[in-house]
Amino acid sequence: MLQDLLGAVTLGSIYLMFALGMSLAWGSIGILNFAHGSIFMFAAFVGYLVLAQSPLSLIALVALGVTVGALLSVLVHVVAFEQITRWTKDHRTAEMQILIGGIGIAGIPLALAQYETRSNPFGFTQSSFQPTVHVVGDLRVSDLQVLIVVAAAVLTTAIALWLRHSRQGLALRSIGVDAEVASMMGVNRRRFAIVTMAVAGGLAGLAAVLYTFYVGALTPESGETLIIKAFACIILGGVGSMAGVAVGAFALAFAETLVLTNFGGLWVDAISFSLIFAVLLLRPAGLFGKKAVRRT
Amino acid sequence: MNANKLPWWRPVSVVAVVGALLAASACGSGEGGGAAGPESGDGLPPVVRVVSTNPVTGPAAQNGIAANEGHHLAIKEINESGFLGDTTIEMEEVDTAGDSQTAASELTKAITDDSVSAVFGAVQSESAVAQAPIAQNSKMPIIFTQAGSDGVVIGEYTFRLTPTMNVYYPILSKFMKEQGWKTMGILYTAATPSLEMIGEETLPAMAEELGIEVVSSVATQGSTQDFTAPISQLLKDDPDGVAVLLIGAANPTAMTQLRQAGYEGAVLGSAAAASGVLDPAGEDGAGMVWPVGYHPSMEYEASQKFTEAFREEYGEDPMFNSADSYDAAWFFARALKRANSANREDIQKALDEIAAEPWTGALGENLTFTDRILDVPGVVVEKTADGEKLLYYASDVEE
Numbered sequence: 001m002l003q004d005l006l007g008a009v010t011l012g013s014i015y016l017m018f019a020l021g022m023s024l025a026w027g028s029i030g031i032l033n034f035a036h037g038s039i040f041m042f043a044a045f046v047g048y049l050v051l052a053q054s055p056l057s058l059i060a061l062v063a064l065g066v067t068v069g070a071l072l073s074v075l076v077h078v079v080a081f082e083q084i085t086r087w088t089k090d091h092r093t094a095e096m097q098i099l100i101g102g103i104g105i106a107g108i109p110l111a112l113a114q115y116e117t118r119s120n121p122f123g124f125t126q127s128s129f130q131p132t133v134h135v136v137g138d139l140r141v142s143d144l145q146v147l148i149v150v151a152a153a154v155l156t157t158a159i160a161l162w163l164r165h166s167r168q169g170l171a172l173r174s175i176g177v178d179a180e181v182a183s184m185m186g187v188n189r190r191r192f193a194i195v196t197m198a199v200a201g202g203l204a205g206l207a208a209v210l211y212t213f214y215v216g217a218l219t220p221e222s223g224e225t226l227i228i229k230a231f232a233c234i235i236l237g238g239v240g241s242m243a244g245v246a247v248g249a250f251a252l253a254f255a256e257t258l259v260l261t262n263f264g265g266l267w268v269d270a271i272s273f274s275l276i277f278a279v280l281l282l283r284p285a286g287l288f289g290k291k292a293v294r295r296t
Numbered sequence: 297m298n299a300n301k302l303p304w305w306r307p308v309s310v311v312a313v314v315g316a317l318l319a320a321s322a323c324g325s326g327e328g329g330g331a332a333g334p335e336s337g338d339g340l341p342p343v344v345r346v347v348s349t350n351p352v353t354g355p356a357a358q359n360g361i362a363a364n365e366g367h368h369l370a371i372k373e374i375n376e377s378g379f380l381g382d383t384t385i386e387m388e389e390v391d392t393a394g395d396s397q398t399a400a401s402e403l404t405k406a407i408t409d410d411s412v413s414a415v416f417g418a419v420q421s422e423s424a425v426a427q428a429p430i431a432q433n434s435k436m437p438i439i440f441t442q443a444g445s446d447g448v449v450i451g452e453y454t455f456r457l458t459p460t461m462n463v464y465y466p467i468l469s470k471f472m473k474e475q476g477w478k479t480m481g482i483l484y485t486a487a488t489p490s491l492e493m494i495g496e497e498t499l500p501a502m503a504e505e506l507g508i509e510v511v512s513s514v515a516t517q518g519s520t521q522d523f524t525a526p527i528s529q530l531l532k533d534d535p536d537g538v539a540v541l542l543i544g545a546a547n548p549t550a551m552t553q554l555r556q557a558g559y560e561g562a563v564l565g566s567a568a569a570a571s572g573v574l575d576p577a578g579e580d581g582a583g584m585v586w587p588v589g590y591h592p593s594m595e596y597e598a599s600q601k602f603t604e605a606f607r608e609e610y611g612e613d614p615m616f617n618s619a620d621s622y623d624a625a626w627f628f629a630r631a632l633k634r635a636n637s638a639n640r641e642d643i644q645k646a647l648d649e650i651a652a653e654p655w656t657g658a659l660g661e662n663l664t665f666t667d668r669i670l671d672v673p674g675v676v677v678e679k680t681a682d683g684e685k686l687l688y689y690a691s692d693v694e695e
Contacts, residue, residue: 003557007524014522111353118358121545123576130578133556142556215521216552217545217576221355225519260525265516266486 002139004257010145012253013152014214017207019230019245020156021073021200027240028163028176029193030091034102035076035109036204036230037223042109043069043205044212045220049116051126058129058213065205072109073201074194080105082193091179106224113220121217124209131213148210155203160242172196176240236276238286247287252276333436334413336639340383344638346628347388347406348416349427354394355544358571359419359617363441364389366621366658367416369602369609374629385629392418399423400430407434413638414439414628417454419617421445421489428454437644439628441620445489449668453644455651457624457659457670458589461490461566462498464674467587467690468564469502471676475562477537479511481530483550484541487518491541491566499539499564511535516542523550527557539564540584547584548577555580565679571615574679584679585687589672590619590659593686602658623657623670 018040025031033039043065050056050064080101088094131144163169172192174182183189212218233252237244255272263271279287334341348367350360367387375384390406392399399418406412407430415431417440418424424443431438432451440448444460472480480503484495495515503510511533514526527550530538540550540563547569554563560583567588574581592603592613602622606614614622627650632638635646651665659672673690 003528004525007522007528010524011522114353114357118361119353119355119544120358121548121573121576123548123578125576125578131556133558140556140558215523215545215549216580217548219355219545222521222545225521257525260514261529265514265520265526268517269519 004261006139006141006145008254008257009250010148010214011257012250013149014207014211015226015229015233015253016152016156016246016249017148017203017210018226019233019249020152020159020242021203021207022230023234023237023239023242023245024159024203025196025200026234028172029189029196030095030176030179031077031081031193031197032095032099032102033073033076033081033197033200034099034227035106036073036102036200037225037227038106038109039069039072039076039201039223040204040208040211040226041218041220041223042072042113043201044208044218045109045113045116045122047124047209047212048122051124055126055128058127058209061124061127061129061209062206065209066202067205069201069203069205069208070198071201073197073204076102076105077194077197081197082190110220110224117220119220121219123217124212127213129213144210144213148214151206151210155206156242156246159199163242168192232273232276234286236279236286238288241286241288244286244288333410333640334638336637336642339636340380340632341638342383344380344383344385344413344632345388345409345411346385346414346416347390347402347409347412349390349392349399349402349406349418349423350416351394351418351420351423352389352391354392356394356420359442359615360392360394362571362615362617363416363419363621365606365610366614366618366623367625369606369618370622370625370629372609373605374625379629380633383632385625385632387416387625388412392420392423394420394423396420396423396426400426403427403430403436403438407431407436413437413632413640414643416441416621416624416628417443417448419443421448424448435640435644437628437631437640437647439624439647441624442617452648452668453640455627455647455665455668457620457627457672459669459672460493462493464587464589464672464690465494465498465566466502467674467676467693468585469506470688470693471562471585472502472506472508472537472564475537477506477508477535479509479533479535480537480539481512481514481533481535482510482539482541483514483516483523483526483530484539485518485520485543485546486515488543488568491543491568494566495539495541499541508537516546518543520546521549523553524557526550527553527559530554531557531559537561537564541566541568543568544573545576548574548581551577551584552580567616569679570677570684579681581679582681585676587674587676587690588616589674590614590616591675591677591684591686594660594675594689596661598656598661599658619658623655623659626657627655 022036046068047061084097085094131142133142171187233248237248256268259268259271350363352360371385390402414437417438419442421443425447428448428450432453440456449456486492514529563584565584565586631646635642654662676687678685
């Protein structure tokens with residue numbers, strides 16, 4: 001029971017780290033980036049390629065993953081999303097095009113990794129860091145699990161506090177409320193968008209490195225499965241809410257673990273997503289979503 | 297003219313266009329129609345064309361590329377040795393990208409091409425099941441390898457050079473008996489029919505015969521990436537042994553997390569973990585054991601000849617897919633020689649004749665076909681810290 005609880009907390013932390021970047025971009029600058037999974041995977045893939053030449057430590061791999069994720073995310077934004085936003089008449093129209101554009105662009109890193117690996121699994125066996133398991137009573141805990149949970153908690157708290165209490169966070173939130181007015185108030189939308197995408201990509205890269213160590217192996221397609229989970233976490237928690245995405249991530253992880261231990265693995269997705277659907281019927285904006293305010 | 301009434305020629309022209317489109321698609325359809333292939337009669341033409349429909353991109357790319365390599369090697373040998381006299385075989389590779397619809401449409405294109413005599417079918421079961429009825433109905437000889445599920449070998453035009461996994465999996469009984477297990481747990485994926493069958497039927501039956509109690513059986517979806525919770529369920533009753541029947545990256549993940557969960561014993565697996573798939577697990581991958589139709593260490597003369605030729609051609613050890621497809625190409629070549637014709641019907645009859653005789657190739661010696669499926673006895677292989685080791689042959693298993 002305790003082991004299953006630890007597993008669920010670790011899984012929830014992974015979902016949270018993955019979804020955090022997506023939620024930040026979507027909730028603030030309105031970019032629903034479906035290339036996020038591909039960026040996540042590619043950050044780990046680059047780590048794998050570099051490890052073939054040199055046995056990097058965990059810290060070095062994390063730094064590499066964050067850098068690759070950030071750069072790739074900014075590149076995708078500048079090359080695709082920014083162009084779409086510039087050439088469409090309003091953000092509503094741009095949203096669908098950004099979504100489709102993200103799906104399309106996701107195919108490029110995917111194809112590159114598939115070509116190089118022949119879709120074989122890849123991992124970090126060459127790294128100088130390998131997780132160590134400690135036995136505490138009946139519980140088996142690895143140092144990596146502790147790191148994942150702590151990293152997710154610290155990052156989520158830091159981002160939530162920054163958004164809530166800093167001037168830049170306020171500026172970013174104002175873009176999320178009304179980009180035009182924010183611009184008129186002196187907020188440099190382009191600069192904030194690029195920084196936000198860089199942070200989102202960096203979070204994806206961090207999640208990728210820790211996740212690869214945790215599961216031992218990724219394939220080029222690994223990011224695609226997590227995209228759907230992240231989307232579900234964000235919708236469940238409420239778009240734009242950091243607390244919401246955290247609750248959504250852990251709710252999904254716990255639901256999956258509960259279903260698996262009681263009903264079997266075949267029902268995990270069906271029941272987990274049904275639970276999410278049930279919640280959304282009661283709260284369409286998500287658990288922490290804000291109702292739109294309209295002047296009458 | 298009444299503004300609300302359509303002119304008479306509008307609906308007529310729509311019907312005409314739709315009718316023309318339907319007629320064109322029926323002409324192009326491979327189902328019961330389409331081209332008949334090369335003509336029968338005056339011996340073999342200078343070039344015989346065969347199409348390979350395998351995934352060279354997508355999740356099964358490794359298997360598809362390995363299959364094509366085996367085909368290429370065999371065809372190179374056939375052409376260079378003059379096995380068919382002045383006739384050479386030309387193989388066209390088309391990429392199914394692991395998609396069943398693409399596999400079916402590429403097969404249909406081959407069927408409508410008069411110059412194509414036969415097709416090497418897709419290695420994935422889902423794609424093969426989509427292709428088999430099209431090939432059968434269109435009378436196109438199709439030779440599959442792997443693709444071990446029902447609905448693939450369905451008629452006289454369909455052949456497969458590997459049996460379904462459940463036919464040779466029981467050779468693992470010797471290993472299970474030697475381990476002395478009293479209880480076991482089974483973790484399997486429902487994503488592929490063959491592994492689902494092994495997990496739900498074949499392995500429990502083997503365990504029962506050996507007096508081993510299956511204390512846990514955990515099914516997972518294809519989308520499962522973290523196996524912490526399934527493994528927790530698998531090990532909750534502390535089984536003596538476990539089986540992990542998964543595909544792709546799930547294998548190294550499950551082995552890593554199994555060792556982290558404290559299980560240190562042997563693990564029954566499947567050929568889906570072969571050929572480097574377990575490498576990301578490092579030392580944690582050692583100890584998995586599986587049955588497979590071919591391994592580079594096999595000592596049969598024909599197997600060794602193939603292995604050496606492959607190493608010389610490609611600079612690495614062959615995968616089982618390559619051995620299967622190598623034999624598939626030779627099977628086709630022998631049928632061409634027997635038929636002395638590139639006509640599809642003639643080839644089908646010749647394939648049937650050859651399938652009635654003992655078969656010797658990369659997969660073994662004096663093998664037999666049953667209902668157009670090659671009976672490959674197999675070997676058992678163990679993953680070690682520095683590679684793979686052949687443990688024993690099916691012939692070493694006492695009845």
